[in-house]
Amino acid sequence: MIRVIVVATSFVARAGLSAVISSNPQLTVVGSASDLEVLAAEVEILQPDVVLIDISSNFQQSVWEKLLLISQEKYPLPMLVIVEELDSIDLERSLRAGIRGILLSSSTESEIVRAVEAIAVNLIVLHPNAIELIQTQEKTTANPVQSLTPREIEVLAMLGSGLGNKAIAKGLHISEHTVKFHLSSIFQKLGVSSRTEAVTVAVRLGLILL
Structure with missing residues (x-):
């Protein structure tokens, strides 16, 4: 039996996904959560095999970053994430962080069930559109000089x-808020997580001179 925790801000979404999971005799819903903070407590207590997270209705970059942090550092559990669209997500980075599956909100019930089963045995599940997007993102990352905006390079130099x-x-x-926004974008494009790393990579790539 595969133990699943369902996470979604909307009660209707949680109920719907729980019903989808429960329809399969090999899966059981052991708990649900309305946000990532609640998930932390649920994971420690219930010890699920898979965490199914729906952020399709309230996607925010800050939520995604927190999800990556949880997946990578705090709760290294197989996670299946449902999103509205793929364009806003760095798929390669997400997979490196430990997220095992990404589906679109248009996925069918059977696709969700099969994905949960696959992830439970350490397979990776991606929506078909994701493969082409990963290749595109790899090309962009391979040439960060083109992907960084002039303003971001100014911020990097400072x-x-x-x-x-x-x-x-x-x-x-x-504003300082805008600076933080630029830094977040720079970190993502260069594949780093700190100011020091950003400067180091930028110097190595010839983006800035010290």
């Missing part, structure tokens, strides 16, 4: 000079 967010914002006449 980062390399040791300036903090406030100083960067003042120097570029933008």
